[in-house]
Amino acid sequence: MTVELVVDARNRLGEVPVWDVLEQALYWVDIEGRLLQRLTPCTGRVDRWEMPERIACFALRETGGLIVSFASGIAFYDLETGAIDWIARPEADKPGNRFNEGKCDRRGRFWTGSMDDSLKTHSAALYRVDPDLSVERVLTGIGISNSIVWSPDDRYFYFADTLDQVIDRFDFDAEAGAISNRRRIVDLSGTPFGPDGSTVDVEGCLWNAQWDGWRVVRYSPEGEVLRIIELPVQKPTSCMFGGPDLRTLYVTSAIWDLTPEELVRQPHAGGVFAIDVGIEGLPEPRFAG
Numbered sequence: 001m002t003v004e005l006v007v008d009a010r011n012r013l014g015e016v017p018v019w020d021v022l023e024q025a026l027y028w029v030d031i032e033g034r035l036l037q038r039l040t041p042c043t044g045r046v047d048r049w050e051m052p053e054r055i056a057c058f059a060l061r062e063t064g065g066l067i068v069s070f071a072s073g074i075a076f077y078d079l080e081t082g083a084i085d086w087i088a089r090p091e092a093d094k095p096g097n098r099f100n101e102g103k104c105d106r107r108g109r110f111w112t113g114s115m116d117d118s119l120k121t122h123s124a125a126l127y128r129v130d131p132d133l134s135v136e137r138v139l140t141g142i143g144i145s146n147s148i149v150w151s152p153d154d155r156y157f158y159f160a161d162t163l164d165q166v167i168d169r170f171d172f173d174a175e176a177g178a179i180s181n182r183r184r185i186v187d188l189s190g191t192p193f194g195p196d197g198s199t200v201d202v203e204g205c206l207w208n209a210q211w212d213g214w215r216v217v218r219y220s221p222e223g224e225v226l227r228i229i230e231l232p233v234q235k236p237t238s239c240m241f242g243g244p245d246l247r248t249l250y251v252t253s254a255i256w257d258l259t260p261e262e263l264v265r266q267p268h269a270g271g272v273f274a275i276d277v278g279i280e281g282l283p284e285p286r287f288a289g
Contacts, residue, residue: 003231006250007039007046007272014252014270016057016101016197019242021283026242028252028272029055031100036066036077039272041243049082057102059110060286067129067287069099069112074129088135090127097124101145101197106154108288109177111138113145119163126159128177131289138179147198147208152282156221158206160186160195167195167208169221185223197238197252201279209236209251216251216275229277233269234258241281249275 011030018027026039036049036058054071061067066077073089091097091114102112108131114124126139126148143163150157150172157172157179167186170179186208188195194211201207205226206219214234218227235254242250255263255270263269 001229001275001277003229004274005232005268005271006041006274007037008268009037009046009271011035011037011252011254011270013237013254013256014272015237015254016103017238017240017242017250017252017272018058018060018284019240019246019250020060021246024244026240026250026272027058027060028238028250029058030270031056031071049079052084054098056099057112059102059104060284062108062286062288067104067110067289069102071098073099074110074112074127074135087129087133090135090137091125094123096121100124101148103148104285104287105150105174105177106285107174107177108285110287110289111148113139113142113148113159115142115144116163119144122161122163129287129289130177131287133289146196147206149198149200149206151200151204151221152202153204158185158198158200160198160208162194162196162211165189165191165194167198167206167219167223169223185221186219196236199238199240199249199281201241201281203279205279207239207249209239211235211237211254216249218277229275231273233266233271233273234262235269236273240284243274246281246283247276247279249277249281251275 012032058068076085100115110129113126124142147160154174165188171181193213
């Protein structure tokens with residue numbers, strides 16, 4: 001298994017890779033660096049957009065541009081002009097929180113979750129943004145929202161609370177955009193590992209990047225460990241299938257609080273990596289609003 005460094009980005013907190021099938025390009029962010037980034041693999045070109053505040057996550061829009069969760073709220077972002085059109089700031093009354101993770105479901109709804117920026121309390125929540133731009137809170141009592149993904153058949157919704165070191169599976173009602181019957185499938189409490197961002201493959205298995213774990217893990221829908229891929233960096237943050245055949249697993253990573261001595265041992269921390277895992281992923285849905 002070859003793990004290839006494709007961008008030596010040196011991101012303090014690289015996150016949420018999104019593969020654009022139409023552009024054949026990979027987007028991702030550096031939350032702490034306030035950057036949106038795009039790699040075009042066929043040329044190796046990397047484009048960067050500086051943001052006015054921390055950019056936590058995003059999804060592509062069917063009409064062009066992005067829907068974005070900045071630290072303080074949810075907005076549209078125009079890639080050509082840099083214009084920001086705010087949709088909602090649902091946690092304006094919680095200055096200690098910021099948004100963290102987000103993805104679109106296959107009905108074109110954007111799901112995004114917040115976190116306690118002090119990494120201590122369960123003051124955060126999960127929200128659903130519908131195409132009509134209405135915003136609904138669907139889950140509360142969260143420490144750090146992560147791993148927002150759906151099974152290929154839309155039966156299940158997966159969600160991680162990194163603060164608690166767990167991944168839960170919900171039943172998913174695709175028509176209503178509702179989750180129910182929460183079940184714990186991965187519990188990493190008592191280990192150094194934090195379940196971070198995830199994606200799913202065509203076989204319905206969950207791929208999870210594990211903070212402080214030096215690894216990406218493939219789980220069955222029941223939480224059984226099927227495969228572990230070791231990485232040359234301590235803090236992988238998320239993963240996404242891309243490439244012309246959606247068989248390349250891209251993994252983002254972070255420098256975060258690594259010491260100079262630790263960086264000597266992992267000089268490519270904060271980079272983006274590519275792995276041919278021999279399994280096909282799924283195209284990422286776009287926001288319908």
